[in-house]
Amino acid sequence: MENLKRLSDEDLMLRFQNGDENSYSELVERYKNKLMNHIFYYMKDRESAEDIVQDTFVRVYLNKDKYKEIAKVSTWIYTIAINLAKTALSRSGKMNSFSITGKDGENDYEIKDKHSSTDGDVMKNELSDIIMSSIDSLEEKFREIVMLRDIDEMSYEEIAALLNIPTGTVKSRLNRARLNLRDALTDYIR
Amino acid sequence: MNKCSRIEEMIKNENTEIDFIADTVDSELSGHLAGCSDCESLIADIKSVSDKIRSLSKVSVSADFNERLWSKIRQIEQVNAESSEKEADRSIPFFSRAVYYVSGIAAIVIAFIYVSSLGILDLNNSNSIQPGTSGMSVASEYDQSDDKTVTDSLESLGKNVTEDEELRLKVSTGE
Structure with missing residues (x-):
């Protein structure tokens, strides 16, 4: 049996379009955590984020024939997920209000560790809160690019394709966003 | 003492690339950095911000993610299949009804033409059929x-x- 892990996303998609569900499963494996990580920073809630990621893959499954090879599979999947997240946020009226706390007022950015926290962990969590708060305070066009580049580690070209803007604009927005973050985080970065 | 703002201006430019992940910095920028401590410090700060963002905890899906996903997909497929069957069931009686309607109308038209050809529907004829007469x-x-x-x-x-x-x-x- 051919090793699916060696195939490109586009090859997997083509095989899936021809009825190979294993290829679909491989795509799910490749993107489920990346998407979860990305969408979590939109939704600020693990359950909602996972629902969005599930719905994204359901749509990929049901609309496989709508995918055309002119776009990268990653771009297509991220576009579906981000649109679903934005729709969910606008329905709940949270589109422009990013909070760093979860539903229960707890820090919801960190994966809860079953083991006891050390002082170092607490400080790290606090710093994470501050960084996320600073990212949240950015204009959406800057925040989105910081998330896609520094959190999801997407290439400039992938971000440009996803947001439908020139690569140069991606670079300048990213640099401006980092300058703003540097000003906001001066006390914490040295 | 005025701080150098050259790098700050440069990095707002669309063509200036500072890629901390690939560790590549624009050549013009790196040339200036060699002799400017202000700008070197600024770049170090920006790199630190980028590193800290990338070090944020990653969030993963729950362990039963795949199982729930496939369950959802199968459920939707079943609903779609059932609605397709209902649609198919509905289409056959409709076709039959249409055949009945067309046949009925055709029979009426043929009967009318036949009766008309006998001339008994001519109202000017004293022997024509009047309403209420058998x-x-x-x-x-x-x-x-x-x-x-x-x-x-x-x-x-x-x-x-x-x-x-x-x-x-x-x-x-x-x-």
Whole structure:
């Protein structure tokens, strides 16, 4: 049996379009955590984020024939997920209000560790809160690019394709966003 | 003392690339950095911000993610299949009904044409069918009408014969 892990996303998609569900499963494996990580920073809630990621893959499954090879599979999947997240946020009226706390007022950015926290962990969590708060305070066009580049580690070209803007604009927005973050985080970065 | 803002201006430019992940910095920028501590410090700060963002905890899906996903997909497929079946069931009776309707209308049209060809629907004809009259009564009236005409003719003939006989008697008697 051919090793699916060696195939490109586009090859997997083509095989899936021809009825190979294993290829679909491989795509799910490749993107489920990346998407979860990305969408979590939109939704600020693990359950909602996972629902969005599930719905994204359901749509990929049901609309496989709508995918055309002119776009990268990653771009297509991220576009579906981000649109679903934005729709969910606008329905709940949270589109422009990013909070760093979860539903229960707890820090919801960190994966809860079953083991006891050390002082170092607490400080790290606090710093994470501050960084996320600073990212949240950015204009959406800057925040989105910081998330896609520094959190999801997407290439400039992938971000440009996803947001439908020139690569140069991606670079300048990213640099401006980092300058703003540097000003906001001066006390914490040295 | 004025701080150098050259790098700050440069990194707002669309063509300036500072890629901390690939660790590549624009050549013009790196040339300036070698002799400017202000700008070197700024770049170090920006790199630190980028590193800290990338070090944020990653969030993963729950362990039963795949199982729930496939369950959802199968459920949707089942619903879609059922609605397709219902759609198919609905389409067959509709087709049958359409055939019935068309057949019925065709039968009525043929009957109308046939009846029209007999001429009994001509309203100017005294023998035409009037509303509320059955086929038997029309036939009966038609027969009675014929009988009356024959009777009238016979009566008229008898009357004429009688008049001729009377005239012949008058002539023979010389009146």
